Amino acid sequence: MYLNCHTYYSLRYGTLKTEELLALAVENNCKILALTDINNTSACLDFVRLAPKYNIRPILGVDFRNGAEQQFVLLAKNNEGYKNINSYLSSFLHQPGLAIPERPVEMENCYAVYPFKKGKNYTLKQNEYLGVSIKQLSGLKFSKQNINKDRLVLLHTVSFQNKKGYNTHRLLRAIDNNTLLSKLSISEQGHEEEQFLTAEKKELIHVDFPELIENTLQLLDNCHIEFDFSETKPKNQHAYSNNENLDFRFLQKLTYQGLSYRYKNVDEKTYTRISKELDIIKERGFVSYFLINWKILKYARSKGYFYVGRGSGANSIIAYLVRITDVDPMELDLYFERFINIHRRNPPDFDIDFSWSDRDDITRFMFKQFKNTSLITVYNTFKFKASVRELGKVFGLPKSEIDLLTRGKFNFNQLDNLSQLVLKYSQYIQGFPNYLGIHAGGVLIPEEPIHSYCATFMPPKGFATAQIDMVAAEDIRLYKFDILSQRGLGKIKDAVEIVERNHPHQEPIDIHNIKRFKEDKHIKYLLKNAKAIGCFYVESPAMRMLLKKLQVDDYLGLVAASSVIRPGVAKSGMMREYILRYRNPERRKEAHPVLLNIMPETFGVMVYQEDVIKVAHHFGGLTLGEADMLRRGMSGKFRSRDEFSKVKQQFFDNCKADGKPDAVTSDIWRQIESFAGYAFAKGHSASYAVESYQSLFLKAYYPLEYMVATLNNGGGFYSRELYVHEAKMHGGIIQAPCINQSEYLTTIMGNTIYLGFGFLRSLETQAIEKICTNRNRYGTFISLDNFIDRVPISVEQLAILIKINAFRFTGKNKKELLWAAYLQTSKVPKEDYVPTLFQPKKISYKTPELKSSELENAFDEYELLGFPLCSPFDLLANPKENTLRANQLLHYKNRVVTIDGYLVATKNTATSNGKSMHFGTFLDRKGDFIDTVHFPPIAAKFPFRGKGIYSITGKITEEFECVTIEVISMYHQAIIEDPRYSENPKNIIA
Template sequence: MYLNCHTYYSLRYGTIKPEQLLAIASENGVQTLALTDINTTSACLDIVRLSKKYKVKPVLGVDFRNNAQQEFILIAKNNQGFQNINEYLSKFLHNHDLKIPERPEETLADCFVIYPYQKGKDFKLKPNEFLGIAPKDLNQLKFSKWNTHREKLVVLKTVSFQNKKGFNTHRLLRAIDNNTLLSKLPKAEEGSSEDIMLPYNELCERYSEFPSLINNTEDLLDNCSISFDFENPIPKNQRFLTKNANSDYELLEKLTYDGIAYRYGNDVKPKIYQRIEKELNIIKQKGFVSYFLINWKILEYARSKDYYYVGRGSGANSIIAYLLRITDVDPIELDLYFERFINLFRQNPPDFDIDFSWKDRDDITEFIFKSFKHTALITVYNTFKFKASVRELGKVFGLPKSEMDILTRGKYNIHKLDRLSQLVIKYSKYIQGFPNYLGIHAGGILISEKPIHYYGATFMPPKGFATTQFDMVVAEDIGLYKFDILSQRGLGKIKEAVEIVSYNHPNQPALDIHDIKRFKQDERIKYLLRNAKAIGCFYVESPAMRMLLKKLQVDNYLGLVAASSVIRPGVAKSGMMRQYILRYRYPERRKEAHPVLAEIMPETYGVMVYQEDVIKVAHHFGGLDLGESDMLRRGMSGKFRSREEFLKVKQKFFDNCKKDGKPFDLVADIWRQIESFAGYAFAKGHSASYAVESYQSLFLKAYYPLEYMTATINNFGGFYSTELYVHEARMHGGKIEAPCINQSYTQTIIKGKTIYLGFMFLQSLESKTIERILSERQNYGLFNSLDDFIERVPISIEQIGILIKINAFRFTKINKRELLWEAHLKISKTVIQDHIVTLFRTERINYSTPELPSTALENAFDEIELLGFPLCNPFHLLEKESTTKLRAKHLNKLEGKYVKIEGYLVTTKNTKTSNGKLMHFGTFLDRNGDFIDTVHFPPVASKYPFRGKGIYEIIGKVMIEFDCVTIEVSKLERLAIIEDPRYSIKSLNPTFQRKRSFKDLKANYG
């Protein structure tokens, strides 16, 4: 009876969750309902999946609207009709210039069309078209010509809200959507407060004078039937790469054995062949052959384009993946557990995460869309977050920004707030988790056997690739498993660094960045690892990883593989990180491991470090079969829907251990370890893949630090900001130069040991200005003066002002204040047009400018304004010159002592203690450029908060654990820097300027 039901996936309109809609229908005696969300099919598959639970027959369709204006409703008779609706809707979602018409331009097969009744509108209905009569239309109907054509009329009772609160929420969402005050929201943009579900009998009573409408509506719904198989979600991905299953398997087998020579040469041990046969049999038996071949085809293309990539995830546990060059981790060398990747109990295909450089991924995506017929990106539901909702609703209610700031910080007594503020808090909590808009999954791509529109509509985001309206979880429910094509800047850095080494060392042989075996033995790399000197290097540069490396003093591949997983939050949370460090550093402590655990995990001394350790412990210690063990892992990683089944597995773990006579305290402790980190740990193959990339970046850092840091700067770094990578280059002997008109390019370049920062790092410098400079310089040579530049490059006074202020014209030897004066006199503020090349140059009038000296101090503040950081030592900008001689290198001799030291803030990490109180970890640089690490426990964090970027005086106690030095802070104060001399009367004082000479502000630290 309900032909027009909305969930909250009718974005910023509906307010009912999908399962809640079914529950409401069941409570009201409704046996069939049509889900027709507004311009979306996001909830359709979920409604079908959940409908059996509530004994409600689902019918699917779409409510087509322009904003809030309803044009028509399409309802699918069957799966083909649903596909037709999805294709039709996608036309409008792909082309935002298309407006939804008053009626479909074409007849859609296997679909019903319902138009909302409007007084005075002329309807000429086709056989599959009907007029929907809402309760409010019944009186008008009596006097309408349609009263004599009741065979074409159906009940149109819209459902968008559950109750009055739902309607109020709807109005707030509509105000947010229209970016208007609630009091100014047009009525045309709202639904009706009557759009709630009535009990079935009450709805029939409303239409009792028109029984034919009830019959027509029920007949229409009876003629609709939709079905998707959720009970047995056999993979719905593209079934074959070739013609059929046999030829697919023959190709996989051939590629596998062809890969042996590349990977192992002539040294092929029998266990390699045994592993190959075992894996091929399982892959064939599980029907995953095409999954491997599709990944192989994608990466074959990548290699043909010379793209760098890393295959990771549990897929790195497979020798087939290694031989097909999907991954670069040898599972034989690392004794990787294949059952983590595929086992006979596993229904879904295995995971391959393929990382590409951020510069190459779009081309790979385009190749996939061209090569495979039924392809789409996966959406993610970006939901309303509490703080953002407070701001959105604050604007809707007209609250001033100052009040919204108080509410978002959470520092208020709810009972002392005024009525509007209380409403903001109330409804912000209510809409928290509502979908707000659709985004794109970080890397998920579907390659389906059937058309994507068989399952749902697609929209077209700015990237230009069709994207589903349902997310990864819903896709997996139906049997569509994603291919993960991801991007990361680490690969971009490595690739670019190799290119930079090539041009900065032209006589050197080409680098083999894939010679991992040699890198594993390299003493320079071992030194960097042992001493945690890995800034800029993939996955090993963060403060936490730097401190872990220092504690472990790891200098080998297997140790780094373990460290890559030990650093994950769960291991630290379980307390096992400390146990691992103790057992790694002190062999006598390894005896503390439980014998069974030590036998299961000898490499990690009985400590669970990898995801497969969860499977092993659950299987060997807890007596679960491999399928149950993998269910346990998936449940803890948040990928498993059924909490009930997960709890059954947990209970079986405890029951089996009890049956075996294992002490309860031991079992509970092991379960606590499993539960605390299983969702966060890496698969061993995943960690190994990360470690391979770490070794590549470590090699470049060890032998070509300046070239590598140049690439790091160009790829916008990694964990840290550009400033720290510039600092790191300086620490390795690089001479850092601000952008220069005659030397710089868009990106940063290096010449010998001199690094010229790129124009792209200058805030507010337009890309078209950069293009004009580089084009003119390439075509007609270097610039020899400001006049020459102005003559050749069309530029506004604002844009040339940026270049002059950063001292990009320093080759002229003219003070930049004088250059600015000249530029203002010689450049008009009219619209800039490209110069027309003429035979003779225009004569320019030479103005005489006054002598206007600028200082190195002013340069520093110009750099802060335009680059975001100074190129001089920031300690030279302190208002009071420092007298302390204490440096980071002295701290290791001051254990337990209270010290006072100055540090330039690099980064902070906020976390919470077990009782929910805020604390911080800080990373600073001392005057010499070395790291200071700090811990700020809750009382200190509250009393002495960080106050933004700058130099701080740190007072605290020196703590040393496993050779890692930190300061437990007791007091923190940001030190004042000098007043900006560009606007200060002080800057005119010659005595003051002599104290801060250019020599004092030299670029090198110390």
């Protein structure tokens, strides 16, 4: 008898999780339930999947509303009706702001229920009903409206469980309306009665309005919805060529054609692997999945786009041969069963990375090439701190109090009532979906129209996006294509092009010659000595230190390091153990014999996701299907599901039955549990390592061009300042933006690097376009007057260019140029420049004699670029020379030293008991790295105080030739007072 039930996917309205709604229905003896979230279908598939567990027959529909005002409820008679409802809802979601009318268009296999309004006459079609709420029942007895009683149904809404749920609902509505709770309009909120009916109320309705209940139950009986959640054929596009047999023969053909491209000699082992994979791919129904990926990447190659195929898909030799990945699974002995196996329930996974500048075109191609394409959503949820801020505003708390609450600087018992309520309800709504976002790269290409499963909405980029996430899609066997973006590929692509321009007479670079790169001595040197700043995945302080400790100089070592660095390995304590066993063969004998036998390549240490499967299978006695479920469950997406708990128990039961000691079993499980959720598939690490080698090659042979590409692609792990510094360390001559040389992006000529206009804070893109367009059309500028005549920009924008010394070619002082600019530039924007034969004579203004210093230039650079182009050590107020340098620290092991360092990166973390600690990365006066660790007492006493130079005192520790300073004290050194605003340059800023 419930036609209108909401979960919390009725965004910022409902308060019930899907399972909570079903559990409440059971408590209220409900056997049939209609889920009709407000303008949303995100919960529908999960609702149908879970309903049998509660012995409830599910019905699906949508509650169509404008804000909180209900227009009508549509119920699906069957799956076709559900698809029609989704298509209709999507027509509004694709045009934000389009109001929902009072009555829907005519649709087949759907029922419409209109909220009853007193005094309004209704002409109802055969599939239309009037819904009467509980509070309208008493008035219904005395209504004189001409109503067909057969068309009346009970329209009772369920949105929350109890009074607390109602209070939460009101807070969500206030957040949605961006208003104080006290000012929330009655029309923008529901009613406290939107709960399951009490037994007494149900009994009264049965007695007084039996026909109403009968009509409602009859309507529900007419509705049936079914989805197949079993391990049947995938719901993706079944055939690439409209014929599955032709598809398989085509995939075979592509595979064997690829042999000559990938291998000089093919052995029997390779042919056997190919045959095995093809059989499994066909049996599991994944042929079209491979061919669609192949088609996408064929298009990418035709456009010259760089890409990396990674994820577990790199474990497949078929993927390697058809050029979906560049990782050879035979070379690395990759475990195909990690990707696809007969027992595996979940779909295969290709992660395809493109440059950030190319991905949108790839997405457009997919939408154009394949029918039924859509992006996939992510549920952006309320996080605790954000909830505190939102609810603090709803309750009217001042910003200062909200800040204290978000920082946790309070004693709960000493807070006032409102602040306590903010914290209480912030905790309650934590995890509630707030709004629908777009998955980082997930694309769905189903066989049936996407509206068979859910509605779609239209985000700003203009690609239809499904209202379900990847977990709901996988439950229905509808798996995603991952089309991702990263700046690392953009750096590589741009660097190759920059090298070609800066070295026009040399041979073109074959950036895909990975076999050559693996043997290159210069690359080996960079790896072993961790000199990989700017290089993909190997430049961070943690990776730099790991490479030093391992002394990695080969491909396989880098593949392992790419996974060892992941948080799970470190958390389990096995990263350190791996380093010890890597460097000391005697240590390997301490590994458990079974684990050493399973993973000899990594000395018995779990490094890859495949290792979890192997250990669970060989040590824990799980089937391959169970082992893979265990691995997936560890990622968190399925951890709460019953299947995962059963597999975990099976692991322990099998070990006990096999006579393994409980202590050993528990220790192995601890390693699995702490590791698996963060680990990489080996093929994934191998793919990353390929990209690392490409960037390492460019860094080794073309460091300046590669740094320019890095700057133009948004940097990397560090700020842009460090990449400018790195270019200097390789002999680059860094020039501030120049009117006659610079473009929007940074450029290089020989070894001179001109920073791009895009570096300048507050310089408008429109102004940059005008400068570059005019210069390209009419030639270089010969003076400031010439520039002012030709480029119509404001005096404020011109002042930015003068202050950064972009007119230094004139030989005039910046202050003189600023005076001239203010005197000659019109306040009224002028028309576009048109060259004339005769130029009007300029009025010559007499300006006072002005001077500017290099220090003033440095502060202008700091203001406009974010950093000075000189050494930051030149700006110290008290430049007392500390002669200690980073490369000397090893000589002071276990001693306390003091050294000056310029802060470039920090990492904040917490100890096991929740106390804050930090890791710091600094540069010494020569430009070499200093690494520091700040334990909790020191972190609290000597906090980081922003950018700048610090005097660091601490104890020198060393492990595997890797030096760290355990900080004892740290002081932020003062710089000189800004000379642009002071007549007394001796004054300092602390």
